[in-house]
Amino acid sequence: MKMKTLAVAALALALPFSALAAKEVTKEEVKTMKLEKIGTVHTTAETTSPMDAKKLLSQRADEKGGKYYLIIAGREHGKFSATADVYK
Template identity: 40%
Template structure:
């Protein structure tokens, strides 16, 4: 019984670590060649920094199961806005 609990705990930890290892990558147009597009995601935020927008796109891409994403639109002003194309 103790071995099962230890194995279950180990599997939980490994799953959490492997989830982080499969985060979507930000890629260039050249790197996108040969990848299959799977839609887009958009994010915006008032007074957000560029790194906040990048992180929001990354999180949205991960949530959709994307392997990679490429930023196709970004605007700065009072309200940041960015759109990224997702790839499998």
Template identity: 45%
Template sequence: MKKILVTAAVALSLFSLTASAAELISKDEAHHFKYHYVGKISVGATSGEVSSPSDLHKKLSDEADKKGGKYYVIIAAREHGPNFEANAEVFK
């Protein structure tokens, strides 16, 4: 389980999106820079919509943007069959 979480986190950190998209950061960065906590988000596996780490990253970034956040920290992630799902905390 830890191997999947670490693999997903590393894979997600390798993908970059546009400047306006929320970025994946570590929990330490969020606390070090004293970012303001906005709330939690979840992305679930539905109909193959989140079938790769890059799909998961895009969905989490989109959800964080909707909450008005600039950053998110993955607190739990897993591969569920052919899909991925995750929970994250959003910061700005």
């Protein structure tokens, strides 16, 4: 029973944060959803995995007021860096 309560509590805490995260989209989704570009965000060799780079891009898109981001460039050189356009 305690495990079930703990799982529900963890989910309740995670939901508000995930609801704020910008969502990655494809070029096709940008066109079909008619999204408006509001800027660009970058990571600069700050992460050690592609998933961490995506998480950081999502956070930075949120900070710009975006709901969506499209990765337009990525590079691995020991660490990962990426660039994404931000849309609302």
